[in-house]
Amino acid sequence: MKSLDASTRDRILAVAGTVFYQKGLSGARMQEIADLAGINKAMLHYYFKSKEQLFDTVFQQALGQFLGGIGQVLNGEAALPAKIEQYVAYTTTALAETPGLAAFIVHELQQHPERLSKQFGDSRLVNLDAFRQQLAAANARYQAPHAAEHFFANMVALCVYPVLAQPLLSRLLHQSEAQYRRFLGERAAHITQLLLEQL
Amino acid sequence: MKSLDASTRDRILAVAGTVFYQKGLSGARMQEIADLAGINKAMLHYYFKSKEQLFDTVFQQALGQFLGGIGQVLNGEAALPAKIEQYVAYTTTALAETPGLAAFIVHELQQHPERLSKQFGDSRLVNLDAFRQQLAAANARYQAPHAAEHFFANMVALCVYPVLAQPLLSRLLHQSEAQYRRFLGERAAHITQLLLEQL
DNA sequence: TCATAAATTAACCAGTTGGTTAACTCAAAG
DNA sequence: CTTTGAGTTAACCAACTGGTTAATTTATGA
Known part of the structure; x- marks a missing residue:
């Protein structure tokens, strides 16, 4: 064949x-x-x-897919609001298309965090400097220590968690799978607005 | 012995x-x-x-621990702002004390979502009605469809994700484990403030 | 055409893993 | 004292699992 x-x-x-x-x-x-x-x-x-080698290949591919676009968006030329909108749109659609990817990465990194350094060495996975500078310029409060980090963590959490915890969240909100998918579709706009309000 | x-x-x-x-x-x-x-x-x-039976017992216990306090907080007598503060404080400290618990639940539910119904039948895991009503009373915008759900999803995501994805996030923010733990400690206050602003 | 390498298969193997069995210890009840 | 049942152990087993081997077929290119 x-x-x-x-x-x-x-x-x-x-x-x-x-x-x-x-x-x-x-x-x-x-x-x-x-x-x-x-x-x-x-x-x-x-x-x-070996199984290990096959797994490594898959994992590397998954991590690349998960982190790949982020860096480009965050280090792009766009102004801050547009950049945030791009990030949210990119992340939510990318994750929605590959169910299980986020949970997979979280689970495997939980067990073997060293897999990160194994592939990315000591290089920064994603360079946040440009993003951090734009934040600080947009609002002085983001010059405070950790303020920019919190903003970034919020942004990622709001985008990723609802996909990651779909089985649990959809039940907590007692929604069907179809309803929940619609709910997830709405979130990009919702999250973007929430984040932009914070500037 | x-x-x-x-x-x-x-x-x-x-x-x-x-x-x-x-x-x-x-x-x-x-x-x-x-x-x-x-x-x-x-x-x-x-x-x-059997292994399966041992696992079921552990999983049920974990899920109870994870969801247990939430329902009580959300259905308590407190006013909305206090309730939010309680939820955030409870969730962040509870998760920080049991590393791996959140990732465990997410991973196992990913594979076998039916484990949820297995233990909780068709009953609501957590009754959100009281919380939803308080939200709607605090701000008319939460009467819009899904608005209350988004608020709840945001609250959970902001609290849980940084714990869940610690290995990844701490590296993205290029922080040591100790630094990241301090960062997590700050988050309760940060999240509470962010959420209260939304009312 | 023919040699050489890539692709493919069936059979096999050794280590692991969940689970069982039969015998033994020991404390408490009668 | 002995009966009884919970607690405990070492040895064992069948199924599973990742991985190998040797032989065979298929493509390729000189």
């Missing part, structure tokens, strides 16, 4: 992503990944010599 | 909590739990007939 479609390797990576996202490193099974990719276990080890 | 101290069962539950919080259901090993509890594997199965 060969690799008519996407290369076998890519198919493996895609499938492994969905499995690892849902079950984590320890819960995932090489056999299941192989089955879903339409190959057998030996083939899997042919392309990725 | 008998059970001089806390009953063996309680010791198992405490130990199993820390192990499950860190490694999840699939990552936890009965042998490790037994070792940490100072017993052997057979004893473990004597008190809990």
Whole structure:
């Protein structure tokens, strides 16, 4: 059957992503990944010599996807309000498209925080300097120690948490999955407004 | 050596909590739990007939701890501002004391959302009616559809996320663990102020 | 065409893991 | 004293799991 479609390797990576996202490193099974990719276990080890290596590849890809756009937005040329709007829009849509990605990263970093330094060394994951300067310029209160950090933490929390905790939050708000999805759709505008008020 | 101290069962539950919080259901090993509890594997199965049953007990306990106080605060007699302050203070301190608990719940619910209904049936996990009414009374804008839900989601997100994503956020803000802990300590006041401004 | 490398498979293996079993200890009740 | 039941142990087991091997097929390019 060969690799008519996407290369076998890519198919493996895609499938492994969905499995690892849902079950984590320890819960995932090489056999299941192989089955879903339409190959057998030996083939899997042919392309990725170990589960650990396959996982690393998936994790690196996930982290890149999760952090990738953020840096670009935050270090872009846009004025502060536009930048905030971009960040919120980007994050919410990106996360909504890949359910489980945020929870996956949080869970695996909880167990092995060193995976961060492993891939990013001592370099800053995301350079916040430009963003911090824009904040301080917009409102003197963000010159106070930690004030900019709180703003950033708020921004991330408001965007990420509702996606991360969907199973719990949707039940707390006793909404159906469809209702909750609509609710999430509204949030980008809601969050942007809330944050802009803080400037 | 008998059970001089806390009953063996309680010791198992405490130990199993820390192990499950860190490694999840699939990552936890009965042998490790037994070792940490100072017993052997057979004893473990004597008190809990299966890993699944032990896990269920731990998970139920964790969920109770996580949601327990919330309902009481939100349905208490306090006025809205005091209630918000109480919620923030309660949540932040409770989560800070049990590292991994939030990530544990999020991870396991991600995989098996049905665990929620399993334990709470169709009953509301937390009754938000009183809180919603107080919000609507404080500011007419919270009578709009979903407005109260957004406020609640914001409140939870701001409190929980920084604890949940500590490994990632502390690196993004390039802070040491000690610095980050101080940062978290500041947040209760910061969040409360932000939320009260929204009324 | 033929040699060489890539892709693929079935069978197998050793270590791990949840769980069981049968025997043993010991304190309390009768 | 002995019966009884909870507590405890070492040894064991079957299933699972990541990983390997050796042989085979398929593509490739000289």
